Amino acid sequence: MTENAHADLVVIGGGMVGLAVAYEAASRGLRVTVIERDRVAAGAGHAAAGMLAPASEAEACDQALTDFALESCQRYPEFVARVERDSGLGCGYRKEGSLLVALNRDHAEELDRLAAFQRRFGLHVEMLSAAEILEREPAVSSKAVGGLFAPDDRQVDPRRLQKALVAGIRHRGGAIVQHARVTSVDTAGDRVTGVTFTRAGEQHETNAETVVLAAGAWIAGLPVAAARSLPMRPIKGQILRLRGQPIVSHVLRTPDVYIVPRESGELVVGATAEDLGFDERRTAGAAFELLREAFRLLPGIAELDVSEHTVGFRPALRDALPAIGPLGPRGLFAATGHYRHGVMLSPATAMLLADWIVDGTLSPLLAPFDPSRFALTASPVRGGMR
Ligand SMILES: Cc1cc2nc3c(=O)[nH]c(=O)nc-3n(C[C@H](O)[C@H](O)[C@H](O)COP(=O)(O)OP(=O)(O)OC[C@H]3O[C@@H](n4cnc5c(N)ncnc54)[C@H](O)[C@@H]3O)c2cc1C
CATH class of the missing domain: 3.30.9.10 (D-Amino Acid Oxidase, subunit A, domain 2)
Incomplete structure (x- = not known):
């Protein structure tokens, strides 16, 4: 039997970036569902140190990434205060x-x-x-x-932040589905219509006009042709x-x-x-x-x-920059590739993506991180630092 549900936004991947995106969208009134294949908050964000350090990381970043990092760090205090208020949990922001x-x-x-x-x-x-x-x-x-x-x-404790984001998403009426396997991102014509997944042997469909792919290092394994174009x-x-x-x-x-x-x-x-x-x-x-x-x-x-x-x-x-924006059919977005800076970049990623999805406003800060850039160029690998 297939169970049907409806959401405005489905986020695939309940890690650092996916949880931040889902929380921000839920805060703006969207009905949000996060679909996680394992347990939420057990990806790279579980290991991460939580440094929010544009100055210390300057050598590993270019101007566009540094500008984006500074924007994110500027947004951090308000973002954390909101998450802490909604969740009742501290995030260890120092x-x-x-x-x-x-x-x-x-x-x-x-x-x-x-x-x-x-x-x-x-x-x-x-x-x-x-x-x-x-x-x-x-x-x-x-x-x-x-x-x-x-x-x-600055620094934040990524484990506490992710725990607070989960509570914040629920507080804002969002749903979190764990131990689920996405079998397809569904489309009609050139539009996304939802996501089909299995959980505990049952098939589920969640209808949604917008789907964000936030499966971190595993993104190319999603059953979505567009995701495989990302050289992850x-x-x-x-x-x-x-x-x-x-x-x-x-x-x-x-x-x-x-x-x-x-x-x-x-x-x-x-x-x-x-x-x-x-x-x-x-x-x-x-x-x-x-x-x-x-x-x-x-x-x-x-x-x-x-x-x-x-x-x-x-x-x-491949270019050590994130991919944030539309990818493939209308309504499909990527938020991934944050490499060594995903904790630092989460607030700006979540807020600027929500501006785009909810209000149709595109920040110029996101232009360098267009996910479709890999269809056009093949640049050498950068980075490799700690
Ligand atoms: C050792 C270490 C230290 C770090 N230190 C810092 C730091 O100090 N500061 C900083 O800013 N960043 C740091 N980072 C980087 C940061 O952790 C990452 O950039 C960030 O976690 C990326 O977030 P993400 O959501 O894209 O990926 P993740 O946090 O890995 O989350 C991805 C999620 O997607 C899920 N998923 C995968 N496949 C599927 C699927 N098919 N269906 C559903 N869900 C799926 C995974 O289970 C996981 O929960 C560090 C990373 C590491 C490893």
Whole structure:
């Protein structure tokens, strides 16, 4: 038997980006259904550190991506406040900024290069002496030779944010269907008409005029011809979580590692960037390298519990830029390819896509991320950084 339902918008994929898009659309009065093949919030967003750091990431971004990141970071406080109000849950949004630390001359040269990118993109950073770094974070290694302070960098806890988004979607009347397998995105003529999926052996159809594909690194596996035109590949990230008394309050980075402190005292230490397909192995070598570099930066980690070693798959398109906008038949949209910045870019992605879907307003900020660009060009792979 086939069960029928109706929605204004179906989002396929209940990860970081899909949940943000669904929440924003539901906030604007749309009837929203999220269809997730597994459990929601268990994709890359579950592994992610949650840095909202346009300045620290400047070298990995171009001007268009930096502009989009700045827009998203500007929207973050309002977005988080709304999600927290609707859900009654905190998201761990913190404003201490990032300290980028040089522990040797090679690091110092890398930070000089990063500072040049930051200046070019108009990002605000301050040069710090070793003494100024230790004044801000006394637990940092005494080997520090200098660094940069990015006061506008922020962080959020992606697990708490996604949990709050799920509650916010439900609060706004949205539906979330988990453990469902999408069998088709249905069309009539050149228009989308809905989605057919199976769950617990039963077939379901949800009619909808708009469908957003947000299946992250797995998007090419969807039963949609247009999705297969996206040159997607997973970039594996291994990341550790340590527990103990809080020893720092800023996000700390060297060119080799980052350490993100949570209010609870947890430290998130990341991350590898491996082009190995969907390889789920948690390797001793990765743990060793992450801990070695984290220890060089913050010797006090030696006393902490290693509580988790997680693998996540960043959704990376060939040009390392996201794909946000129409794709294929009318009413079908993509919101994917956020690679290493999906947590940071979620509010702008959700809000600007909702402007487009609900009001028909297209922000020029989205133009560089047109999903149809891959039909026209074949550019080389960029990025590969942490
Ligand atoms: C180690 C690591 C650290 C990171 N750190 C940061 C950071 O500090 N800051 C930052 O901004 N970003 C960070 N990222 C990147 C960020 O996590 C991703 O860009 C973001 O999660 C992408 O969101 P997404 O919704 O596209 O994909 P995901 O979060 O992976 O969600 C995709 C969802 O789609 C579901 N799905 C897949 N196939 C189907 C299907 N056929 N049907 C239905 N559902 C399906 C999946 O199960 C999953 O739930 C990090 C990533 C990793 C791995």
